[in-house]
Amino acid sequence: MSRTEFMQGNTACAEGALAAGCRFFGGYPITPSTEIAETMARRLPKAGGTFISMEDELASIAAVIGAAWTGVRAMTATSGPGFSLMMENIGYAAMTETPCVIVNIQRGGPSTGQPTRAAQGDMLQCRFGSHGDYSTIALTPNSVQEMFDLTVKAFDLADRFRVPTFLMSDEIVGHMRERATIPDTVEITPPRALAEGSLPYEAGEDGIPGFAPFGSGRFVHVTGLTHDERGYPDTTDPEAHDKLVRRLVTKIESARRDIADYEVTNPDAKTVFVTYGPPSRTVEQVMRDRQDDSIGHLRLRVVWPFPEFALEEFPNARVFLMPELNMGQMVREVQRHVDQPVISLPKIGGELHTPAELVRALEAYR
Amino acid sequence: MIAPDWFREDRLPHIYCTGCGNGTVINCTLAAVEEMDWKREETVFVSGIGCSSRAPGYILTDSLHTTHGRALAFATGVKMARPEFNVVVFTGDGDLAAIGGNHFIHACRRNVDMTVVCMNNHIYGMTGGQGSPTTPPGAISTTTPYGASEPAFDLAELAVAAGANYVARWTSYHVKELTKAVTTGMQTPGLAFIEVRTQCPTNYGRHNKLRTVPAMIEYIRSHAMLVEKYNRLTAEGKPIPEGTFTVGELVRRSRPAMGVRR
Numbered sequence: 140m141s142r143t144e145f146m147q148g149n150t151a152c153a154e155g156a157l158a159a160g161c162r163f164f165g166g167y168p169i170t171p172s173t174e175i176a177e178t179m180a181r182r183l184p185k186a187g188g189t190f191i192s193m194e195d196e197l198a199s200i201a202a203v204i205g206a207a208w209t210g211v212r213a214m215t216a217t218s219g220p221g222f223s224l225m226m227e228n229i230g231y232a233a234m235t236e237t238p239c240v241i242v243n244i245q246r247g248g249p250s251t252g253q254p255t256r257a258a259q260g261d262m263l264q265c266r267f268g269s270h271g272d273y274s275t276i277a278l279t280p281n282s283v284q285e286m287f288d289l290t291v292k293a294f295d296l297a298d299r300f301r302v303p304t305f306l307m308s309d310e311i312v313g314h315m316r317e318r319a320t321i322p323d324t325v326e327i328t329p330p331r332a333l334a335e336g337s338l339p340y341e342a343g344e345d346g347i348p349g350f351a352p353f354g355s356g357r358f359v360h361v362t363g364l365t366h367d368e369r370g371y372p373d374t375t376d377p378e379a380h381d382k383l384v385r386r387l388v389t390k391i392e393s394a395r396r397d398i399a400d401y402e403v404t405n406p407d408a409k410t411v412f413v414t415y416g417p418p419s420r421t422v423e424q425v426m427r428d429r430q431d432d433s434i435g436h437l438r439l440r441v442v443w444p445f446p447e448f449a450l451e452e453f454p455n456a457r458v459f460l461m462p463e464l465n466m467g468q469m470v471r472e473v474q475r476h477v478d479q480p481v482i483s484l485p486k487i488g489g490e491l492h493t494p495a496e497l498v499r500a501l502e503a504y505r
Numbered sequence: 506m507i508a509p510d511w512f513r514e515d516r517l518p519h520i521y522c523t524g525c526g527n528g529t530v531i532n533c534t535l536a537a538v539e540e541m542d543w544k545r546e547e548t549v550f551v552s553g554i555g556c557s558s559r560a561p562g563y564i565l566t567d568s569l570h571t572t573h574g575r576a577l578a579f580a581t582g583v584k585m586a587r588p589e590f591n592v593v594v595f596t597g598d599g600d601l602a603a604i605g606g607n608h609f610i611h612a613c614r615r616n617v618d619m620t621v622v623c624m625n626n627h628i629y630g631m632t633g634g635q636g637s638p639t640t641p642p643g644a645i646s647t648t649t650p651y652g653a654s655e656p657a658f659d660l661a662e663l664a665v666a667a668g669a670n671y672v673a674r675w676t677s678y679h680v681k682e683l684t685k686a687v688t689t690g691m692q693t694p695g696l697a698f699i700e701v702r703t704q705c706p707t708n709y710g711r712h713n714k715l716r717t718v719p720a721m722i723e724y725i726r727s728h729a730m731l732v733e734k735y736n737r738l739t740a741e742g743k744p745i746p747e748g749t750f751t752v753g754e755l756v757r758r759s760r761p762a763m764g765v766r767r
Contacts (some may be wrong), residue, residue: 163586189585194611198578201571201608205551205582208569209590213582231508231572353567354548354587360513360562362570371563372570 141322147214148313151321152306153178153240155290156214157431161240162188163213165202167195167221170254172244175216196221200228200241200382207232207239208361210352212294216242216386220251222261223268228304230269231363233387236301236340236348238330240293243305244313245464247489256489258309259416266443272384274391276398277305277443279415282313283319289440291325296398298330300391301347302496307442309464311417311491333357338368340383353387386465391444396470399446401439403453408435410505411456412497413473413481418462421492425501428494434501442469447476458504460484462492480504508535511545513565520559524718526677526703530624531560533680533701534593537687541591548591551580553605556631556705557597557624574605577612578623584619584764591691592619598639599629602658606638613667616695616762621688623660623698626705632710641748645712663702665756670695672755677703678726679752686754695762702750704727 152175153175156164164179178190183190189206193199199215206213217225222243232239247253248260261268265277276296278289290306297304333339333349339359342348351357364372365380373379402428410433412422419438426434437455439446450459450473459481461470466504467483474481482504486492506512508756512535521527523701544566548566552558554573561568571579584592601609601623612621628646631637636649639660644654661674671693674687683701702719704710715721730738730745732753739744 163582165582191581191585193578193581194607197575198581198608198611201575201578202582202585204571205569205579205584206586207582208567209583209587211586213586225571228575353549353583354546354590358545358565358567360568362562362569363572364570369515 141320143318143320145316146283146319147174148308148315149174149244149282150178151283151286151311151319152216152290152308153182155287156240156294157182157186158287158321159212159294160327161212161214161294162186163191163203163206163211164188164215165193165199165206165213165411166215166217167193167199168306169218169221171246171313172216172218172242174313175242175244184190192407196475197228197422200225200232200409203239204228204235204237207237208353210354211503212298214240214242216244218244218246218324219261222264226268230271230273232303233269233273234363235361236387237303238297238301238350239303240290240297241303241305247310247487253489255310257417257464257466258487258489259309262307262442263463263469265307274388274459275303275305275443276300276441277307277402278440279307279442280440281416281419281438282312283315283317285440286312286323293413295328299328299347300394301330302391305474307416309416310489339370340366341368342386342390346386347476348392366440378452395444395446396448398441398444399445399449400439400441401449403449404436405432405434406452407432407455408453409455409457410501411435411437411453411459413437413461414468415442415457416464418464418492421462421494421497424494433505445472450477458482460500460504462486462497463499464491507532508539509537509767511565512540513618516563519563521556521673522707524706525556526626526696527556527560527624529677529680530622530683530701531563533684534622534687535564536684537691540684540688541691543591547589548593549583550593550595551576551583552595553600555597555600555629557595560595560601572602572663575608576600577605577608580619581612581615581617583624588618588764588766594619594621596621597630598623598625598627598660598726599637602638602660610663610667611696613664613669613696616668618694618696618758618762618765620687620690620697621699624698624703625660625700626703626709627629628705628709630705630708634712637640646709661698661755664698668760669698669756670760670762671757674700674702674750674752674755676725676729676752678722679729682752687755689757693757694765695760729748
């Protein structure tokens with residue numbers, strides 16, 4: 140029996156984590172993400188898990204990575220300033236192929252910015268924010284229901300690809316209250332175990348090594364230094380570095396179609412909105428109001444790795460319009476994959492685009 | 506050889522310079538592990554960045570060689586998620602007291618049940634000998650060419666003040682005492698902090714008229730004073746020679762601890 144409740148997005152995220160088997164949360168209070176920590180603090184001990192309020196966000200993500208290596212599903216939640224602090228250890232998680240989930244309830248930046256206002260200003264940071272080359276996965280919910288569903292999915296992707304996985308939400312969806320259905324159980328896919336006789340960082344064809352969490356008797360040495368398949372540092376050999384880092388990127392990028400998750404509305408349309416997160420709600424409103432088949436909508440639930448093939452779902456598109464709660468971030472990714480004009484419709488300050496604003500854009504560019 | 510099953514022989518040769526004290530500290534720690542009769546499958550070594558932090562890479566257990574300063578935060582995650590593991594952290598003065606200072610005091614405050622061994626060589630060794638928060642005033646390093654002008658941290662006293670259940674300080678000269686202190690630390694529920702004053706002849710001694718390894722070790726030995734003697738001299742109002750530091754057990758207590766094996 141599932142249950143349907145009127146709940147807050149951040150609560151639904153915590154519920155999703157619990158349903159997905161998350162049993163470790165390390166965090167630091169920060170608006171507008173704090174309800175996730177509060178829910179986990181209340182619920183985790185009763186579920187046999189561990190909640191710990193760390194001294195800062197550097198420690199939060201560090202504790203999460205440490206816990207993940209003991210084989211538990213582990214998560215942290217934060218917002219802009221805390222997300223910035225996490226960057227070094229996010230690179231460590233990518234380099235060491237540690238499965239973990241990082242929730243970012245985005246707020247207005249830069250710096251302390253607008254703690255209680257929504258933004259989508261960290262979309263490139265979640266892809267490129269730590270130094271060096273790597274790839275990650277980022278999901279973008281647009282409803283309370285998706286705060287639950289995509290959190291569950293984030294854990295599965297993190298485990299499957301052994302990669303830090305981001306739930307890139309924002310103050311609007313995090314604090315929004317609407318109806319959500321919570322199933323009694325969700326299906327969980329654990330990471331593939333390290334095969335007997337395989338080295339700890341020996342990857343198969345899919346580029347993903349099996350996982351041997353601490354305590355499994357495989358004596359894995361985990362280091363952020365460039366390492367060989369044994370996990371041992373090998374920091375000066377150009378080939379060793381190329382082999383490792385190329386695999387870290389390729390294991391994600393080559394699975395783009397597999398990871399992709401998007402919705403297509405009116406594929407024959409000439410004018411196509413491309414959205415992720417809450418601006419999609421305004422586009423949906425406009426489309427409901429106008430009942431106009433010449434307007435299409437591509438809504439991304441996974442933005443990284445970027446599913447450029449999704450743009451081909453609109454063969455008649457003459458123009459793409461991209462409303463984002465930033466000065467134009469993901470729009471660059473769309474622009475580099477299509478020949479048609481891609482119009483950025485940036486909005487900052489913390490409020491969603493109004494339907495009227497999008498209608499004006501439609502009339503100006505169609 | 507101490508605890509031969511615990512060494513990753515395929516990692517040799519190691520990176521430590523001739524005369525480095527870190528090998529002594531690793532040996533003493535493994536001797537303590539042997540004394541504890543711990544199983545490799547249940548033991549995790551964690552470290553940050555620096556010469557000290559390369560130690561887990563030579564030990565045949567699961568191990569996390571993490572980011573600079575964050576070892577204790579990673580270790581907290583390991584231990585709190587799986588209290589049945591024995592967790593040992595290797596760190597250094599730069600890793601622990603500079604970039605990781607906040608994690609240090611909070612790990613002591615939480616009294617997480619783990620053993621923290623700090624190889625304090627008074628210098629950033631791996632980057633070539635820059636002044637650290639434990640570089641003694643007046644000491645020469647590549648970033649204190651006119652002598653260190655900042656006061657130094659007393660790491661053991663810091664751990665006592667922050668709440669750790671067990672705190673001891675020894676040197677790389679006092680191998681028996683050090684081994685016993687690490688063992689006692691491992692036996693004590695809560696956070697055990699063992700500071701080890703150790704020699705870095707390459708990057709510290711060379712700049713401070715302690716060019717040879719024996720000279721460095723002798724300098725450390727001769728400036729170490731048993732904490733009981735230090736307290737007695739202080740109580741009697743007698744002078745303490747300059748450069749003296751205390752060795753011995755600074756605290757052993759049973760404050761509430763976190764992450765104790767269930």
